[in-house]
Amino acid sequence: MTFRLYDSATREVRDFVPLEEGKAGLYVCGLTVQSEPHVGHVRSGVNFDVLQRWLRHLGYEVTFIRNVTDIDDKILAKSAEQGRPWYNLAYDMQRQLSAAYAALNVAAPTYEPLATGHVPEMVELIALLIERGHAYAAEDGSSDVYFDVRSWPEYGALTRQGVDDMEPAGDADPRGKRDPRDFALWKGRKDSEPETASWPSPWGRGRPGWHIECSAMAGKYLGTAFDIHGGGVDLRFPHHENELAQSRAAGQHFASYWMHNAWITTAGEKMSKSLGNSLTIPAVLQRFRGIELRYYLVAAHYRSHVEFSFEALEEAASGFRRVEGFLERMPDIEGGSVPAAFAAAMNDDLGTPAAVAVLHDTVREGNRLLGAGDEAGARAKAAEVRAMLAVLGLDPADPAWGAPAGNDDQLTHAVDVLVAGLLEQRAQARAAKDFAAADAIRDRIKAAGVEVTDTPDGPKWSLA
Template sequence: IYIDQLREFGVADPDFRPLATEYVEEMLAIITQLFEQGAAYEIEGHGVYFDVDSLADYGALAGRTVNELRESAQARVASEEDKQDPLDFALWKSAKPGEPTWDSPWGPGRPGWHIECVAMSLHLLGDGFDIHGGGSDLAFPHHENERAESEASGHSFARYWMHSAMLNVNGEKMGKSLGNFRTLGDALAQYGPRPLRLAMLQAHYRSLMELSDETMKGAIGGIERIDAFFRRMLGADIQETSIDTEAKDRFMSAMNNDLGSPDAIAVVFETINSGNAALDDKNIKEASMALTTVSELLEVLGLSKDTVDSDEEIDSLVSEREAARASRDFATADRIRDILKDRNIEIEDTPNGPLWRKI
């Protein structure tokens, strides 16, 4: 179900969907490498642990010193007094009743949390892969420990780390305990995939996103502006030609600056405004360039125009209304407007003909 929802949301399928249970041998190989590098030690009856002192820059990803991290870890690890350092973490946990178990050189047990991701990433992507993503709450300890395991075992890991901020719902952090938990399916059903995608892109990935009716009202309005632009260009028989290289360069500059999607979307709407203004001035060349540019940039963002809004029946009713107005049959024109209104369709009469949108 979740995979289907991601597809509806416009997320491309990954090349791999690995299962950790299929990579236990790779995990054991990395732990063996850590022993060989002097970065791991065994505690009898507990398992194998990573020695954080073996990595000189441990804490670099979290942006904190080892001493700062050590102070915050004291209370959390009070029950594991056999560890050499409060920050040391499990690579392999000794078997406990009722838990899944695999054989290893250090006895039956299961992998630690972080080694699973390291083994799968290195096996499928290789050393020095480009981007590792995740929520900001995973930067420490999970991502810091992934980096430590891979580098201490002689591998290079991710070149770039992208940590996304949390989601607020109506001013509060989303959580089951607060009763404001929302699934992707809930949001898609209520708002639709394109408005939801636009709302997320309008918030920088490292900034807190507010999911509220007000936020989504703005996003729905944004999608309506996009679709109205395409309908207007279609109605005026504007064809796509060459792209506005200046607008494209500004868009790419924004996206290249830490995935600056809010600034990139601003370029899209600025181009929509200039395209509408060009059509008002009957500047067909500029209008065509704007249409081409908006089409290409929206394709990058996964926000391409909605073909559903080109509903033939609605277009036919709008044409009938326009013909009635031209013959001064205003009663028929008003009746058709009311029919469309009942279908949540709003008509805007412009110098270049009528435009309609869903409300």
């Protein structure tokens, strides 16, 4: 089966054909580390982690670069508000981001470059653009350098916009621009900004613009041509449009495919700090385990907007506990091969909703076989479940998840997964109209000191 993905540039689902056979180069725009990471931030990390896991499952040697933007207007503004050095804020938030990724079992990329560590490469790229006639230094003495959007006929190709239909670029004072849509490649240092937030350049001290950072870092680690460029859908314009234009104008092929994950929303609006509706990862993890939050994010297709609620997260967590309940009954099972239906779903533009449906179908069949006394068949299904969970980064046995916080938490979790497994068997018996078997399972649960109550939302249990 061929892996097919939706290319945001062509707006078509295309066969993945890598530039080099057996290898895949992936670049993902990471976060600007200005504040604590929230659920909306980590979705991109989780989605592209699943992508790299699936590519590796298919046998590709993956080079995965995910950058960190650690110098930016927002970082300077936030650090000034808080009365601390900008680099201290960026470092602190970067550490919190890394902890959030670890809590959700987001595997480390091949390399995670910092923007501040690649200023020389950015200066070289800007100089090349000036030499080719696609960039210019402002004549107002500001030391700013801009990309000349009208010098590049393909500008707007990614998002299919005409230059005249675009809003002005709001990344710098327009006084030095030839066209209000021209965007900043280099920002001259202002007297109000700290000296440490600037570097020497042929145009005067300053710092790079946001867009040039990613082009320079992608080029350094993946070369002038690579396979997949990813990021949040909100980055398509202007960030990715500008990346593509400046890289192509510099003579690079750049990315062959573009992938964008959708937003996490609350009350229909993008989850963001500016809206005041964000939920930080530590706060969410006080109520749910990291593996449950990851399952919630993975179960939705990466291109689907997700309306976040704790009720939806609780429902997802309950579903995942049923999977754990089955595995608890099947200890010491190694991962096997993924079912063909799972592979077909993943090969169809990372179709995780259909893949998760296959996962649950396999768990149900495993529970049925176990209930019928076919332990060998159940163990085979458990091996498939483990293989699917490994691809999704959800295997409870993965050491990356660590142990529960304490003995009480561990006991509660163990009871939860065991009861969930029995309730799954009871539900199957009732669906088959085998009410005697269903009642027998309920009696077994009650004998263990657990009371089950049937509600419109499904069975609930509590200690009797």
